[in-house]
Amino acid sequence: RPIAAAALGATLLTGCQQANQSLFIGDMSSAYNREIWWMSVWAIVLSIIIFVGVSYALFYTVQKFREDRHDAPPAQFHGNNRLEVILVAVPVVIVFGLSILTVRSMAILNPTPEQATKIDVLGKQFWWNFAYPETTSDAGGVVTNGNEFIMPTKQPVALTITSGDVIHGFWAPNIGGQRAAMPAVKKTWQVDTERAGVYQGNCSQLCGGSHANMRYKVIALDQDRYDATLAAMKAYRAPEPAPGSAEARGYALFMQGKASTAAVACAACHRVQGTPAAGVAGPDLSFFGTRRTLGAGMWEAMSAAQWTDEKAAAELHAWIKHSPTVKPGSLMPSYDGSEYLSKGQKLKGGVLTDDEIDDIAAYLRSLKLPEEADYWRETP
Numbered sequence: 499r500p501i502a503a504a505a506l507g508a509t510l511l512t513g514c515q516q517a518n519q520s521l522f523i524g525d526m527s528s529a530y531n532r533e534i535w536w537m538s539v540w541a542i543v544l545s546i547i548i549f550v551g552v553s554y555a556l557f558y559t560v561q562k563f564r565e566d567r568h569d570a571p572p573a574q575f576h577g578n579n580r581l582e583v584i585l586v587a588v589p590v591v592i593v594f595g596l597s598i599l600t601v602r603s604m605a606i607l608n609p610t611p612e613q614a615t616k617i618d619v620l621g622k623q624f625w626w627n628f629a630y631p632e633t634t635s636d637a638g639g640v641v642t643n644g645n646e647f648i649m650p651t652k653q654p655v656a657l658t659i660t661s662g663d664v665i666h667g668f669w670a671p672n673i674g675g676q677r678a679a680m681p682a683v684k685k686t687w688q689v690d691t692e693r694a695g696v697y698q699g700n701c702s703q704l705c706g707g708s709h710a711n712m713r714y715k716v717i718a719l720d721q722d723r724y725d726a727t728l729a730a731m732k733a734y735r736a737p738e739p740a741p742g743s744a745e746a747r748g749y750a751l752f753m754q755g756k757a758s759t760a761a762v763a764c765a766a767c768h769r770v771q772g773t774p775a776a777g778v779a780g781p782d783l784s785f786f787g788t789r790r791t792l793g794a795g796m797w798e799a800m801s802a803a804q805w806t807d808e809k810a811a812a813e814l815h816a817w818i819k820h821s822p823t824v825k826p827g828s829l830m831p832s833y834d835g836s837e838y839l840s841k842g843q844k845l846k847g848g849v850l851t852d853d854e855i856d857d858i859a860a861y862l863r864s865l866k867l868p869e870e871a872d873y874w875r876e877t878p
């Protein structure tokens with residue numbers, strides 16, 4: 499069995515060396531995945547036994563009752579109570595057995611220990627927000643982050659999953675199974691991993707034009723680093739930009755927009771911890787400079803150093819300038835004056851010059867956790 503499992507695993511893994519997102523052989527560093535794997539193994543073993551039994555009965559019957567083996571037609575009869583009882587009883591026993599396996603796994607996986615780390619997950623078209631309900635920031639409000647979240651290793655983590663609009667699906671295969679994110683419904687979902695690392699998360703429910711661009715990163719940290727990082731996030735206050743700097747100009751545009759060209763303030767929709775920006779219509783940008791993805795995973799691997807790279811800078815610029823044309827269905831206003839569609843309504847975004855956009859980008863890049871609390875540090 500282990501050899502067969504290894505062979506199957508190797509085949510399934512060839513396409514995804516970096517992030518094992520296999521449906522069948524999940525990441526075994528998660529207790530959740532191990533439980534599901536063994537449940538599947540028993541279900542498969544049972545299926546094989548049934549398959550072999552049914553195949554044998556079929557071939558035996560065909561062979562034994564072949565026409566050329568009999569001179570006269572076989573005895574004709576109607577109804578066989580004993581056979582019928584067996585034909586009903588056997589499937590009932592099988593289904594009952596599978597139910598016991600399933601109920602057993604559910605009983606193991608469902609109750610979430612009281613002391614589990616709690617993280618609130620909010621899915622929206624087309625991004626995610628993650629909040630630590632038990633951690634209030636020194637600047638006020640719960641600590642949150644957009645499209646990336648940290649979790650501790652070696653313990654169950656209780657996610658409370660919901661949606662702000664349509665049905666989405668939370669699914670980070672390395673840390674556990676998937677769960678629907680439904681509007682007006684909060685569901686608790688337990689995940690875990692024993693191995694520190696960065697894992698890919700996806701939206702697993704077709705939810706609109708940018709369903710495929712609704713990804714997130716799970717950064718699993720060992721307890722000490724998790725505690726230190728969360729403490730740094732709690733203590734974080736966005737730095738005050740130096741007067742006259744690009745960051746200061748970006749800050750002003752971010753907070754107030756530009757009335758003369760009808761450019762909406764970023765702060766109307768985004769939150770930045772420690773500033774008056776407290777919008778909730780878009781992802782939290784408090785630690786934007788630390789994040790390594792943009793547009794909910796559209797662009798990845800922007801290391802902190804790479805934010806200043808030409809390519810990353812160009813992507814960020816393009817994003818701010820006309821996000822709806824970069825990402826279909828994005829509800830962020832366009833700042834190049836073009837029309838965009840929001841919830842079926844044609845809206846016209848305001849206008850910012852390229853220099854003004856670069857100022858906002860400079861401000862966003864400055865929103866960084868202290869070096870030692872950079873949760874991407876030392877991750878593969």
Ligand code: CUA
Pocket residue numbers: 621622623624665666667701702703704705706708709710712
């Ligand atoms: Cu959200 Cu698919």
